[in-house]
Amino acid sequence: MxxxxxxxxxxxxxxAFLMAAIGSSVGLGNIxxxxxxxxxxxxxxxxxxxxxxxxxxxxxxxxxxxxxGRMGRQGPIExxxxxxxxxxxxxxxGLIGCVGVxxxxxxxxxxxxVAGWSLAYIPKLLLGEMSGLTGAQTGEVFGSLLxxxxxxxxxxALFMLLTIIPVARGIQAGIEKAVVWMMPxxxxxxxxxxxYAAIEGDFAAGMAYLxxxxxxxVTWDVVLAATGQAFFSLSVGLGTMxxxxxxxxxxxxxxxxxxxxxxxxxxTAVLAGAAIFPIVFANGLNxxxxxxxxxxxxxxxxxxMPGGALFGAVxxxxxxxxxxxxxxxxLEPIVAAFRGRSSLSRSTLAWIGGIVAWVIGFLTLFSFNxxxxxxxxxxxxxxxxxxxxxxxxxMLPLGGVMLALFAGWVVSREDGAAILGFESPLLFRLxxxxxxxxxxxxxxxxxxxxxx
Ligand code: TRP
Numbered sequence: 001m002x003x004x005x006x007x008x009x010x011x012x013x014x015x016a017f018l019m020a021a022i023g024s025s026v027g028l029g030n031i032x033x034x035x036x037x038x039x040x041x042x043x044x045x046x047x048x049x050x051x052x053x054x055x056x057x058x059x060x061x062x063x064x065x066x067x068x069g070r071m072g073r074q075g076p077i078e079x080x081x082x083x084x085x086x087x088x089x090x091x092x093x094g095l096i097g098c099v100g101v102x103x104x105x106x107x108x109x110x111x112x113x114v115a116g117w118s119l120a121y122i123p124k125l126l127l128g129e130m131s132g133l134t135g136a137q138t139g140e141v142f143g144s145l146l147x148x149x150x151x152x153x154x155x156x157a158l159f160m161l162l163t164i165i166p167v168a169r170g171i172q173a174g175i176e177k178a179v180v181w182m183m184p185x186x187x188x189x190x191x192x193x194x195x196y197a198a199i200e201g202d203f204a205a206g207m208a209y210l211x212x213x214x215x216x217x218v219t220w221d222v223v224l225a226a227t228g229q230a231f232f233s234l235s236v237g238l239g240t241m242x243x244x245x246x247x248x249x250x251x252x253x254x255x256x257x258x259x260x261x262x263x264x265x266x267x268t269a270v271l272a273g274a275a276i277f278p279i280v281f282a283n284g285l286n287x288x289x290x291x292x293x294x295x296x297x298x299x300x301x302x303x304x305m306p307g308g309a310l311f312g313a314v315x316x317x318x319x320x321x322x323x324x325x326x327x328x329x330x331l332e333p334i335v336a337a338f339r340g341r342s343s344l345s346r347s348t349l350a351w352i353g354g355i356v357a358w359v360i361g362f363l364t365l366f367s368f369n370x371x372x373x374x375x376x377x378x379x380x381x382x383x384x385x386x387x388x389x390x391x392x393x394x395m396l397p398l399g400g401v402m403l404a405l406f407a408g409w410v411v412s413r414e415d416g417a418a419i420l421g422f423e424s425p426l427l428f429r430l431x432x433x434x435x436x437x438x439x440x441x442x443x444x445x446x447x448x449x450x451x452x
Contacts, residue, residue, distance in 0.1 A: 023325030069245020075336035076239030116155030201278025237396030
């Protein structure tokens with residue numbers, strides 16, 4: 001147990017930290033969401049803006065979050081209050097942490113529903129239900145899963161349970177151990193799928209769709225969606241990395257570690273895209289299919305390849321595990337935020353947080369069946385669409401900007417430099433410009449222009 005109120009346990013080594021941080025960032029966002037966002041965001045245009053956002057905004061803010069965590073060494077809200085008092089005499093900075101907690105609950109609520117789909121696909125694959133199906137047929141299988149609220153409720157509950165238990169126990173050891181070999185295995189599987197897609201799919205069309213620059217398709221909508229996706233896929237903007245950074249061993253370089261995390265996130269996303277789109281085009285599927293894209297396309301490949309039932313089942317197990325190492329990092333900051341201020345135990349808080357997120361998850365769960373025609377604020381967005389939009393495109397970017405401003409303007413230059421230990425002063429200066437000016441201006445422009 002962590003007596004000092006440690007939010008995530010002490011990382012035993014740099015490697016353990018890396019795995020936990022990569023585990024947090026690599027998840028449904030990279031494998032499930034990124035490909036369908038590319039599909040609905042116009043292909044390569046989305047890819048371009050996403051990569052630019054990750055490098056110019058996501059990476060510097062990731063560095064900022066880890067830096068603040070290392071400086072504060074407490075849960076996210078306490079850290080922000082303490083550092084705020086120290087540098088500006090104001091505890092109001094703690095509010096960023098509160099918004100972060102709200103965002104974490106909302107993201108966890110839909111995350112668990114979608115991760116539940118992945119769990120549901122494991123027995124489907126194992127039982128051979130996908131063998132030899134066409135794209136239209138895998139679409140039907142997916143559709144009938146979504147149409148059944150009871151089944152979805154079961155898988156949603158199971159996934160939330162799997163998230164609550166490790167957080168309640170406060171041990172990362174088990175997860176750390178699992179992640180260490182499962183994340184690499186997931187990479188290998190994605191690689192195999194890419195090779196399959198290259199041979200059997202329409203590789204040229206897939207690659208052109210992903211990488212052939214199409215500047216004309218870059219609209220403000222695409223910019224905002226890609227900005228949101230940059231935050232979501234790196235797990236920045238709500239304090240997850242701030243909580244994880246609190247227990248970073250002192251000898252670990254934050255800038256270098258951040259680069260590794262970013263690289264892993266981009267690589268997974270690109271591999272997922274490279275595996276999916278050749279199959280989409282070879283089978284006449286719709287790239288802008290939406291949230292079902294991964295489930296509809298990859299199962300066509302699993303159904304056609306030798307040993308695909310087992311291979312596919314393993315894939316969805318690993319996807320669920322990738323999701324689990326991310327969902328744990330969503331529940332953890334919620335628990336950490338309340339620990340300092342209530343006498344409830346870690347375990348009780350984990351259960352309360354998980355159950356609240358589970359209940360809110362029904363807004364998402366019903367969005368795919370009985371409430372698919374309910375548009376809470378008019379327009380075309382369902383509850384799921386709204387929660388997704390609000391968290392990824394508004395709360396994470398604005399939360400991230402506040403953290404960037406705090407790290408860039410409020411924390412003193414000397415302390416920042418000492419904690420970060422950049423190898424060259426030039427890079428440190430570049431980072432300062434990015435968090436002080438470029439990221440805030442860029443993100444606010446994207447959000448505001450979208451509202452106009
Ligand atoms: N990054 C995870 C994914 O891509 C989701 C996630 C986990 C997250 N923790 C987060 C997103 C904190 C934003 C903030 O699937």
